[in-house]
Amino acid sequence: MRLQGNPRVTVVGAGVIGLTTAIVLQEAGYEVEILTKALPPQTTSAVAGAIWLPFLARPVEKVARWSATTYFRLQAMAGAGVPGCAMVELQLFPAEDRLPPWAGLLPAGAIEALPADRLPSNCRHGWQVQAPMIDTPVYLRYLFDRFRENGGLVRLQTLEQEADFPLEKGWVVNCTGLGARALCHDEELYPVRGQLVKLMRREGLPFLVDERDLSVPTYVFSRQDAIIAGGTAEPNEWSTETDRGxxxxxxxxxxxxxPALADLPVIGTLAGLRPARSTVRLERVPGTRLIHHYGHGGSGFTLAWGCAEEVLQLVREAEVS
Known part of the structure; x- marks a missing residue:
């Protein structure tokens, strides 16, 4: 139900952060319009792996809370049969022999130690995580359609400077990802390139993430159309081309x-740029109706619902103050 007397909200950006934020605000009763220079699947989000797992995002305490909120939303969506969203058994091989900071916020039994006979060679510890898995093109299309079916407006437009934010219409939420570096002159924001390989799909392969070397995180996921293998974490690399080596x-x-991947032919390669920052920027500019919401690193799908709920809270708090 649309709230009476509430100003319009303009969300700038249509990646997973922008779409999720728009839906949360819309379903809280706000009239929401998305301004974007690209539509799914042309956004950076469509290139992502993507499984629920915090990566390259800080501060740790907030990231744990945001990711837990998102976990429960995605778990419910998977149970409801939402396209592009499923719960899988993820094998996680971390850099440190201790529970991740988000582990205590998950449901009982969602994370358990892997027995030694299921660990790769030279690996001393690992976890089995019941994790939401996202087939990114399918899921982004679902979010886009959900927003539109609820009456949301989408307008293709490129903003050149912060002064272009349409604050005269009401609230603006800046979800421009890496684009905020130029748009907002935020030099703290920088790209971390990730490269991945698509292989012909085969049933029965495990879902796994090896974080023992965070400069070259290794992962294997199944999508509807392919097996995805990655990856890299290359800071300050702006090229979206892959390289053979x-x-x-x-x-x-x-x-x-x-080892079963050795028999599967390569059907494509991709590279995307993660919007990294020392901390996620999620804040209201004092005295204005502008909220910045970017810098989620490699955790956009993992943080989206939790961060969107915080945006809604910022709007509501400002309206009653």
Whole structure:
């Protein structure tokens, strides 16, 4: 139900952060319009892996809380049969032999220690996590359609400077990701390139993430159309082209963890730029109706619902103050 007397909210950006934020505000009763220079699947979000797992995002305490909120939302969506969303058994091989900071916020039994016979060679510890898995193009289309079916407006427009935010219409939520570096002159924001390989799909392969070397995180996921193997974490690399040497390295690492990949032909390669920052920027500019909401690193799908709920809280708090 649309709230009476509430100003319009303009969400700038249509990646997973922008779409999720728009839906949360819309379903709280606000009239929401999205301004974006690109539609799914042309956004950076469509290139992502993507599984629920915090990566390259801080501050740790807030990230744990936001990611837990998102976990429960995605778990419910998977149970309801939402397209592109499913719960899977993820094998996680971390850099440190201790529970992740978000572990205590998950449901009982959602994370358990892996027995030694299920660990790769030279790996001393690992976790099995009941994790939401996102088939990104399918899920982004679902979010976009959900927003539109609820009456949301979408307008293609490129903003050149912060002064272009349409604050005269009401609230503006800046979800421009890496674009905020130029738009808001935020030099603290920088790209972390991730490269991945698509292989012909085969049933029965494990879902796994190896974080023992965070400069070259290795993962293997199944999508509806392909097996996804990655990856890299290359700071300050702006190119969205893949390179042969890196792709070969990804395949070597992934096949070492999952030997069955050796028989699968490569059907494509992709590269995307994660919007990284020392901390996620989620704040209202004092005295204005502008909220900045970007810098989620490699955790956009993991933080989206939790961060969107915080945006809604910021709007509500400002309206009653």
């Amino acid at each position: 890196t792709i070969d390295g990804i395949l070597e690492r992934a096949r070492r963890l999952v």
